[in-house]
Amino acid sequence: MNKFVKILVIFLVAIQANAQELNATVTVNSDKVPGSNKQVFQTLERSITEFLNQKKWTNKNFKSQEKIQCNFTLTILEQEGSNNFTGNIQVQSSRPVYNSSYLTPIFNFKDNDFSFRYTEFENLQYNPNSFDSNLVSVITFYTYMVLGMDGDTFARNGGTEYYNSAENVMNQAQQSSYIGWNQNDNGVTRFRLITDILSGAFSNFRVAMYNYHLLGLDIMHNDKLESKEKISNSLKLLKTIYDRRPNAILVRVFMDAKSDEIVNIFSDGPRFETDKLKDDLIRMSPTNMSKWNSIN
Incomplete structure (x- = not known):
């Protein structure tokens, strides 16, 4: 590789690093799942981390200090077969307060109805025009919720475009049989969360x-x-x-x-x-x- 190509690669990597919006920490807790083979959960944790931090979620450029600090914690409670999992997910985010070192919490939500299929090393990709994976859809939905909540703290209704994207995730996922996406699902669901936040009543x-x-x-x-x-x-x-x-x-x-x-x-x-x-x-x-x- 010649010197010019090396410089170009470094430049492109730097642009990509500054382009992403999230500084996400992902934790997959599998303590409740019996068995000694935990490799699949470590792989899952890395895959979600890369999916969140390397994907371009918006058309805006975020400087490194502007990236949204967030945590995605998946707790796996059951494993059926080799690739069916049930548990919960908790999503937290924060943003800096102007002229201080303080990070104020913005979003803290626990979703208790989270089940998904995952095969180790599968590529996590989101297609806004179809439902392909409940794992990807749930992670994507909460990513847009994090972006929307953050946007609303900086501008009046500044998160609308991200909430609309979250609603689109929900609409595509309603064709699946997974709980949490539909009006008739009970409890504090993804459906209720995004429907209420986009409702004029709230x-x-x-x-x-x-x-x-x-x-x-x-x-x-x-x-x-x-x-x-x-x-x-x-x-x-x-x-x-x-x-x-x-x-x-x-x-x-x-x-x-x-x-x-x-x-x-x-x-x-x-x-x-x-x-x-x-x-x-x-x-x-x-x-x-x-x-x-x-x-x-």
């Missing part, structure tokens, strides 16, 4: 995501009291969703990501009246009551 969730992060957290370095007011107003927007739909999945999604952070924000810094805020939080997320009561 538009205040996306407004709250924008106000909380860009108008609230991102000014924390400059004016902590104003930041608290913006964040408090964002939580009031969520309360309007709860008042109309107490079992709204998006309120739970928000609290699963943000409960610890909310406590830290309103327990530190300049004094802010929190009595009404605490009442609202207890109503919206009673499972976190002990956390809300610790706000002082």
